[in-house]
Amino acid sequence: MDLGNFSVSLAVKDIAASRAFYEKLGFRARGGDQAKNWLVLQNGSATIGLFQGMFPKNTLTFNPGWDSAAKPLPSFTDVRELQRRFRDLGLTPSPAADENSTGPAFLMLIDPDGNPVLIDQHVPKPAK
Secondary structure (H helix, E strand, C coil): CCCCEEEEEEEEHHHHHHHHHHCCCEEEEEEEHHCCCCEEEECCCEEEEEECCCCCCCCEEEHHHHCCCCCCCCCCCCCHHHHHHHCCCCCCCCCCCCCCCCCCCCEEEEECCEEEEEEECCCCCCCC
């Protein structure tokens, strides 16, 4: 099952301080808007998101339809198809993606230790 590009979304208290820290580790901003309290940083193939006041906990994030540079892929498994597979495996997304939608959508799963897993698709559903 291909979940898409992986990153860790960090719930930070001070986005400027967090950015400065991770830049010292070699990360560079690749997207986002610090004034709106979110940034995406990369260091090689490692991607982290800094989110101030948006997530209650650090979150594992997967982006169906994106490569590691957040560029759309020509084909991928749509988030709604992933959701059907998860449900078939006995997992319950909450919130769940709208099965009747066709554009970007997301769902959330919680692992057995309480860690949020976000499947966040930003690109349109692939054509069949």
